[in-house]
Amino acid sequence: MPNAAQMSEAIHTLTKILQHQKDLGDDKILLQENDLATLRNLPQQFRQQFAARPAIAAASPPVVNAPSQSQGPATTESHPNTPPPTATETTSPNKRDQLNALAREVKADEAYRCLGTLGTTMVFASGNPDARLMLIGEAPGPEEEQDKKPFRGAAGQLLDNILKAMKLTREEIYISNVLKFRPLPSNQQDAAASNRRPSKDEINAGIKYILAEIDVVKPAVIIALGGTAAHSLLETNAPLKDLRQQEHHLKGIPVIVSYHPSYLIHCESISADKYKKEKGEVWRDMKLALQKLEHSARG
Ligand code: URA
Numbered sequence: 001m002p003n004a005a006q007m008s009e010a011i012h013t014l015t016k017i018l019q020h021q022k023d024l025g026d027d028k029i030l031l032q033e034n035d036l037a038t039l040r041n042l043p044q045q046f047r048q049q050f051a052a053r054p055a056i057a058a059a060s061p062p063v064v065n066a067p068s069q070s071q072g073p074a075t076t077e078s079h080p081n082t083p084p085p086t087a088t089e090t091t092s093p094n095k096r097d098q099l100n101a102l103a104r105e106v107k108a109d110e111a112y113r114c115l116g117t118l119g120t121t122m123v124f125a126s127g128n129p130d131a132r133l134m135l136i137g138e139a140p141g142p143e144e145e146q147d148k149k150p151f152r153g154a155a156g157q158l159l160d161n162i163l164k165a166m167k168l169t170r171e172e173i174y175i176s177n178v179l180k181f182r183p184l185p186s187n188q189q190d191a192a193a194s195n196r197r198p199s200k201d202e203i204n205a206g207i208k209y210i211l212a213e214i215d216v217v218k219p220a221v222i223i224a225l226g227g228t229a230a231h232s233l234l235e236t237n238a239p240l241k242d243l244r245q246q247e248h249h250l251k252g253i254p255v256i257v258s259y260h261p262s263y264l265i266h267c268e269s270i271s272a273d274k275y276k277k278e279k280g281e282v283w284r285d286m287k288l289a290l291q292k293l294e295h296s297a298r299g
Contacts, residue, residue, distance in 0.1 A: 139179035226260025
């Protein structure tokens, strides 16, 4: 049976072919009965794949070529139709409904919104609510506000490379942030700058929602990316280097701590050696997370 990535690629290719035919003016396609049967079978195969899928252990370190950090405008427009978390067909309706309800709660939360230090475009989460692996970052930035999805900018591209090396796709996992709104630059001069760290008040306002998301998704393993995620989820101020390469627990779920992709981008700007070293460290963390996933699938 093809794996999830192969099936996802096949569907992507099929979509492209159909779009191409449509662009050429074809509004009908001829399908053989056996092709039709294959297509009908795909959702079922997907469901089985995700339900039974153990984590794939990758052997080589990720190729993480950090792109240069692009700086988007400080978008602060309102959020009329913020999309709910992306859900695949395999998602249980119950989880999807619960996440949608949570997203509505976030939007309506006066305490959160009244801080006055955050953007107004909500970036809730993306990926598969039935995922066994949940990645948690800090907060959206300008690019994420624009797409209304987490990890879209330079850090997101780097994360994609890491996931690729883990033989995982964004569709298989669930990605979220501690904060659902972008911490705005504190003064006009910084307005063009990308991100700032969230304040304690901002984290306090947002933490209950990410904890509620964990309750809904119930992943087998969580990866906390960077200090904000690790410290707020694990309620510690310990240095990141001391938290890495250990198994922590949150609500009984193993939590693996790693550096934030933005940190790797920062390292690359310092020196190639530093980047290589820290990239290797991140890869060690990801391998540990994969091991935990495999372990939980077996047992
Ligand atoms: N950094 C984060 O922590 N989250 C994002 O979504 C983007 C950048």
